[in-house]
Amino acid sequence: MADYKNEFGWFAERPQVPKKIYNMYTIFIGLAIFVILATSPLWLNAGRVVPPPDPNLDTPAIKKLADKERQCVLPTEEMRAYHMQLLSEWRDQVVRTGNRVWVSPSGKKYEPSLTNTCLGCHSNKAEFCDQCHNYVAVVPNCWGCHLDKPPTTAKMAQAEVK
Amino acid sequence: MGIDRREFIKIAGLSTLFGLGAKSAWELLRPGQVEAALTAAPKPLTAKRWAMVVDMRKLDDATAQRCVEVCHRIHNVPDFSKPVNPADGVTPEEQIRHQVKWIWTDPFHNAFPGEAPDVMSERVHHMNFLLLCNHCNNPPCVRVCPTQATFRREDGVVMMDMHRCIGCRYCMAGCPFSARSFNWRDPRPFIKDTYPDYPTREPGMVEKCDFCAKRLAKGEMPACVVESKGALIFGDLADETSPVREALKANFTIRRKTHLGSNPQVYYIV
Numbered sequence: 276m277a278d279y280k281n282e283f284g285w286f287a288e289r290p291q292v293p294k295k296i297y298n299m300y301t302i303f304i305g306l307a308i309f310v311i312l313a314t315s316p317l318w319l320n321a322g323r324v325v326p327p328p329d330p331n332l333d334t335p336a337i338k339k340l341a342d343k344e345r346q347c348v349l350p351t352e353e354m355r356a357y358h359m360q361l362l363s364e365w366r367d368q369v370v371r372t373g374n375r376v377w378v379s380p381s382g383k384k385y386e387p388s389l390t391n392t393c394l395g396c397h398s399n400k401a402e403f404c405d406q407c408h409n410y411v412a413v414v415p416n417c418w419g420c421h422l423d424k425p426p427t428t429a430k431m432a433q434a435e436v437k
Numbered sequence: 438m439g440i441d442r443r444e445f446i447k448i449a450g451l452s453t454l455f456g457l458g459a460k461s462a463w464e465l466l467r468p469g470q471v472e473a474a475l476t477a478a479p480k481p482l483t484a485k486r487w488a489m490v491v492d493m494r495k496l497d498d499a500t501a502q503r504c505v506e507v508c509h510r511i512h513n514v515p516d517f518s519k520p521v522n523p524a525d526g527v528t529p530e531e532q533i534r535h536q537v538k539w540i541w542t543d544p545f546h547n548a549f550p551g552e553a554p555d556v557m558s559e560r561v562h563h564m565n566f567l568l569l570c571n572h573c574n575n576p577p578c579v580r581v582c583p584t585q586a587t588f589r590r591e592d593g594v595v596m597m598d599m600h601r602c603i604g605c606r607y608c609m610a611g612c613p614f615s616a617r618s619f620n621w622r623d624p625r626p627f628i629k630d631t632y633p634d635y636p637t638r639e640p641g642m643v644e645k646c647d648f649c650a651k652r653l654a655k656g657e658m659p660a661c662v663v664e665s666k667g668a669l670i671f672g673d674l675a676d677e678t679s680p681v682r683e684a685l686k687a688n689f690t691i692r693r694k695t696h697l698g699s700n701p702q703v704y705y706i707v
Contacts, residue, residue, distance in 0.1 A: 370598045373590060375481070381585045389635070420599065420636040 277355060328410040336395060348379050348392070360416075388423050393402035398424075444506050479656035481697055484673035486574075486593040487648055487661070488702040490684045496668035501542050501567045504661040504669070508540045508589070508646070511639045511660050515627035525626040537618040539646040542570040549693060561707055567669070570595060570601060570616040570646035571693060571701030578608035578617065587643075592703060593674075594648045604641035615700070617645045674702065 278285050296302065311318075317388060337345060347354050350360065365387035368374050377387040386392050397403045400423045440448070447503050509516070517532045528537065542565040549566075572595045578587050579595060586601035609617045620642045628637060635651065638644055648671075649659035657663070662671040668682055672679035681704075684690075690704035 349634065366600055370596065371588070373592075373654060390636070416639075419639040422631060422633060422636060424633060433490065 289310040325410070330404075330406045331399055333395075333402075334396060334398045336398060340396075347396075348377075348383075348385055362393075362417075366387070389417060390423075394423065444655045462513075467503070481654045482658070483653075484679075485675035486591050486672040486673060486702070487572065487653075488593070488672065488681050488704065489572075489659075490670040490681055490688075490690065490704045490706060491669050492670065492684070492688075492706045493564055493566065494706060496567060496665065498542070498565055500665055500668055501565060504567060505540050505542070505663045506573075507660045508526050509538075510630070511635060512539060513624070513628050513635050514539055514633050514644075515624035517622075517627050519629065520627050521629055523625060527622075531621075535621040537620065537624065537644065539618075539644070540567065542566060543568055547695040549691065550619040552691070553659055564707070566705065568614070568693075569614070569703060570648075571614055571699070571703045572646075572648055572702035574702060575698060575699045576609035577697075579622050582605065583707055590650075590683075593639075594650055594653075595645075596647055596650060597643070597645060599636075599638060599642050599644065604643065606641055606643060613699065617643050619643050 276289055279284070312375075338409060354361070368377065369387050375386060375388075377385050379385060394400065402420075440558075462502045493616060508514070509556050514537050517527045517535055519528075545561055545564060545566065546651060548568055564696055572593060574593070576587070576589055576595045579585075579589050582588075583605060584601045586598045586603070587590070588593065588598065589595050604619065606619055609615075609619060620638050621638050622639050623640055625631075631637065649657070649661075658671055659669075670680050670684050672681035674681055674685075675680065684706065688706045690706050692701045692704055695701065
């Protein structure tokens with residue numbers, strides 16, 4: 276074909292490029308290696324069964340409770356789903372408003388405190404909290420500051436007296 | 438004749454039933470009340486405007502040091518010169534640069550710069566003033582905080598919400614009293630006996646005195662006030678009969694850097 280013309284002037288013919296993939300084998304082998312490597316975690320873990328979390332309720336404080344009173348501040352199902360919202364509400368209530376009494380929907384009163392109230396019963400953080408948190412790979416940053424040991428009355432009294 | 442055995446057992450049984458059922462009946466009618474009464478939470482101390490008077494005539498250096506110690510112990514404030522594990526030791530320079538303090542002592546020239554006369558009373562010259570957050574009425578730290586992590590409570594306590602602090606340190610630049618400390622390093626290796634009733638902090642947070650807000654909520658006076666045995670007076674500035682008002686009425690007091698307009702609420706009797 277001859278040179279062609281448009282509103283800007285005369286132009287050379289478009290170069291004819293052969294439709295061909297150079298180094299085809301290398302490229303496809305490389306691509307295959309990449310896909311296998313990128314998806315390798317899926318293959319390596321296929322069929323492996325991860326044991327479901329098993330939060331442990333065996334603590335002295337819980338065992339001491341009568342069967343009827345063995346009840347968290349909210350029903351278990353709600354706690355399972357919404358404990359993080361509850362904790363963040365407690366946090367705001369205590370720090371921002373200074374109100375240190377929380378009334379549960381059932382009318383009972385509690386001190387809104389992670390270390391005192393939650394860990395007061397669930398003193399086994401490793402067997403209770405960490406079970407699910409590790410399973411779903413969440414890292415709550417509570418424990419950077421809050422102590423994971425509930426205060427024992429003896430130690431408190433001693434500290435206060437001195 | 439009195440009652441026979443049969444009658445007696447009947448009455449005893451009935452009254453036992455009644456006694457056992459009473460609590461659950463009460464629970465049905467007024468839920469939570471019994472529990473609340475049982476655990477009988479102490480009444481929190483409340484005020485319109487908390488303020489403190491430091492009576493320097495009664496405060497000797499040993500008492501001041503005890504106040505500092507008790508405050509730092511119950512708030513888990515690290516002492517970088519005393520690592521729990523000697524391997525975590527910090528250079529003397531960093532011990533000063535990274536220091537965390539809620540309450541501390543300084544001589545007059547540092548506490549009240551520009552206020553000293555050319556020739557000063559010997560007594561005042563050698564005084565170590567007990568300094569802490571002034572819980573200003575017009576707190577510059579609150580104004581500059583971009584996340585409202587520092588805020589002024591209704592009762593005048595300038596509080597920190599550590600959960601919100603992003604560590605920008607504007608408040609430290611804003612505070613003219615150096616009452617705020619930044620956590621440059623993890624404090625936990627430097628707290629010998631962790632006080633169980635207060636959290637520690639994480640690196641990247643600012644902290645300061647909160648007038649023992651947690652103790653006030655439990656109905657107790659701030660730890661330093663209790664420890665000082667009368668040298669520190671704490672009370673409601675809005676209440677004319679409060680010990681703070683009495684002390685302010687009876688004595689001439691000075692405050693730190695009042696010309697800056699932050700209206701500090703810690704008063705000093707010299």
